[in-house]
Amino acid sequence: MIDLALVGIGTGDPAHLTLQAIRALNRADLILIPRKGADKADLAQLRRAILDEVLTNPETRIGTFDLPVRDAARADYRAGVDDWHDAIAATWAAAIAAQPAVKRVALLIWGDPGLYDSSLRIAARLSPPPRIDVIPGITAIQALTAAHAIPLNEIGAPFVVTTGRRLRDEGWPPGVDTVVVMLDGECSFRHLDPDGIEIWWGAFLGMAQAITLAGPLAGTAPRIVAARAEARTRHGWIMDVYLLRRRPARPGLPPE
Known part of the structure; x- marks a missing residue:
């Protein structure tokens, strides 16, 4: 043994x-x-x-x-x-x-x-x-939140860690406003309605070639897709992770 x-x-x-x-x-x-x-x-x-x-x-x-x-x-x-x-x-x-x-x-x-x-x-x-x-x-999650200087969870709120496959096949997990996605080789965030969602993305975290992008999903998604494709071509591989946060609707106010 x-x-x-x-x-x-x-x-x-x-x-x-x-x-x-x-x-x-x-x-x-x-x-x-x-x-x-x-x-x-x-x-x-x-x-x-x-x-x-x-x-x-x-x-x-x-x-x-x-x-x-x-x-x-x-x-x-x-x-x-x-x-x-x-x-x-x-x-x-x-x-x-x-x-x-x-x-x-x-x-x-x-x-x-x-x-x-x-x-x-x-x-x-x-x-x-x-x-x-x-x-x-x-973990890659800790490296991601540290790179963007953001908290993983909202005050007293839960979050879900899932895979790109499940996000693509099942959509946004119920009951949470924060989702961390790992093992996603297909940029599965593109299958979501981007309204009211922000994304924090990172690749090669902890390495000299680290890349980070963040912002509203609608405008940031194309930048991530392009940056990811370019980096994968250049290095032959890529490791990335991202956090999605949905802004909850505020009573009495119109949607943003």
Whole structure:
């Protein structure tokens, strides 16, 4: 049985790492870094740059593995994700087995391991099951609100964190005026009636190439679509997140 540390590393800035994360990385016998293809090579390089800054244990080894690709065209989305997770777990196991005398393994998890990340579900598929240590990290949501200097929620009000797929298929979630959208590769905010909605968007948050845009959805949406397309073409990939806030109607006043 191995000890597996899932270490939240924030959104690209080495300063996002907590002391707990740095200690966990330096306790590891092996740190695994995924390779996601040539167009995302800088993600692996960024992980290595983080390790160059915080890793002080000369005994810690760094290994790599090729991340399996999910079949995005599969009609049964959940079944496709399950098969993908099985493949990733098998790849983790093979990468660990290829290294001698490994007892403590660490994986650098973008953002936080507990928010829209599947590393915990994948780790549960390993056999024998490892002892898991989760190190929390700064999420993309925190990085977004910090970049725009805005609060996540209104006073005493709830908010919803959802995906682009659900926003596109189901519309605005009921009962809330604030929605955070993650995992949206299609700018699903374009499917909403923009009247009375503001958006705060960010891409590559925590990195040198960070981009932020904000304003009323009607006028800002086209700017985001254009900026996102240009950045994706330039870098070969993009990570972005956005917050939508609907201004509630005020009794006695006409709509804005």
